[in-house]
Amino acid sequence: MAEAPTRRDFIGCVAAGLAVSAATVREAEAFFLPGPPPSVASAPSRPVVAIARREGMIDRPAGKLDMRKVQEALGAAVSRAAGEKTAVDAFQKLFTPRDVVGIKVNCLAGRGLSTRPEVAAQIALWLQVAGVPPGQIVIWDRTERELKSAGFSPSQSGPRVIGTDGDYEGRLREWGPGASRFARLLVEDLTAVIDVPLLKDHGLSGVSLGMKNLYGTIHNPNKLHDEGCNPFLPHLSAFPLLREKLRLTVVDGTTGQCHGGPGFSPAWAWEYQGFLASTDIVAVDAAGWRVLEERRKSQGLKSLALEGREPRYIRDAQKLGLGVGDEARVDVRNV
């Protein structure tokens, strides 16, 4: 059993701007998830996407997150995605104390439609409880500017919170249809990645979920938006540097946005109050796409296909062998 965080670790965590309480640490250890365990059908060939929603997750009118509900839903999604009973078990299964884990958040749209700092902090906390030292956890995105705009407080201690800014490796790596410099952090430090995208629409790629968030690991995403980001997204996601390190994708769906993305468009944002998690990035992207399409339909919007921006890259990622995008072959569980 991994060691629980020390008081120093916890203080470091708070200092990093990660809003957690002391009680959260104890709760994280004791957290037990409801619902049946994964079925036999949930074999690697049949990936699991766990969807967990909790009414009241966003406390109105203040708009703050109810952290108990966040823990409950996030824990349920992550544990089921990993086929474990508790979130801590899930993180222990997916990560070792020797790992250096990057939590890749998405802060492009600033406050309102970015990965919530509280969600990233909760994941960081579970990682610590699972035995990963805080100094080996990094919450990161493209720039400090974007992190700050989303409410993160950059920090170099405890679980670090850092922007890549200009710190890309010097060499160029060919990854199929594109070539990029990757964040030095990813290349040199991280042994594992948790992808924490948003549940949102994207005007060019159709949706912005797990694969799209990986554009934030390279220096030249602006060159890769033609043709709905296809075939760029599948090939980048399949590049060994990312594929071999990506262990888990958790879509932060506390707030979703079904149209007008990737920027924050309040008219199309809604409180989904949930998370989607999977170890299969293609499966979770397909499930997230479905959620967004359902929301679009309920709002009287045309489907993405009719708007000419169906995210074909998800199916092409399956063809590439990156994961399973065919929903009939995915074990989608509401937990």
Place this chain on the structure above:
Amino acid sequence: MKSRREFLCSLGGACVAAVAGPGFAQDVAPRGTMVPVEEGGLAPRPAGWYKKLPEEWVQCGLCPRGCRISDAERGTCGVRENRKGNLYTLVHSRPCTVALDPIEKKPFFHVLPGSPVLSLATAGCNFDCKGCQNWEIAQARPEQVRSFTLTPEDAIGVARERGAPLVACTYTEPTVFSEYVLDIARAGRGKGIRTVVVSNGSIQQQPLADLCAELAAYKVDLKGFNETFYRQHTGGELKPVLETLRRLMKLGTWTEIVVLVIPTLNDSMEEIKSLARFVVNDLGPEVPVHFTRFHPAYRLMNLPSTPVSTLERARQTAMEQGLRFVYLGNVPGHPGENTFCPGCGRTLIKRRGMALLENNLKGGSCPDCRRKIPGVWV
């Protein structure tokens, strides 16, 4: 291995600075005008040449790509950002490279031969050429390079101090920082400093017309002469570049063309012949064309340097089509670097690499047969 700074300094000889460094910043600090710079080194300023679209989208009207950009996103160039339905340039007055070069390096062979030129670039490009020599800055977003503040007025001031009659917007793609280019050109007006650009020619009509009203000369990299090559190896399209060249003629802007000849990709003599015919028929036989030697770079590290014999054949082929001023580039010491009088054959301008050795022109004409030689000579 040389850093880019060392590389540029060694090439330029009289290098002022390249890739923002404290030394250069101190040099210009006394005149330095401050501009608001955000965290990350961005200096957002309202962009020109775009139109607003519903739902806070914008469409950039600078280059033929016409990027549709949603809030919080950037165009392909990486330096123009939509913020709540307004487009901003992030690089105005924020060059990442400044150096003093000879004009022959651009290369302009018919513009003030032997003149020093203050050369500058910001991050960003609307193409993604696989053989790009400057990809570290051209394919970077502004946060990824070290930039510094140099207003248009300051750039003109530096050029005057260094005895440079010209400012060249070069190295990356000036089209993507057109607002800055235009302001530099306007700042130099009346102060004896003219502005030139070295461009891929992929620009829409209106910004081109606006720029040409102020620029002294325009160099276009014609990267090949077939659409497939353009699509596969540059990320751009040929047709708009040809249109730019035709418009430059109509606008009366002095234009020179550079063709980087890359082994196996654009080096067939059939293609060269077609290219030369286009220049002769659509632009005129007096437009200088430079065939330059490729050296492995960026994503074309697998190809060898262009054999000099290929360049010589290209030159010969182009001259057979009627072109009168055809040069070789990146082959120091080759006779193809020199300017010969089409009338009597006399050597008018002798060069070696980027150095001017002789200039025998008299008032822009051959001293022997008095044939007028086109160019910007005074």
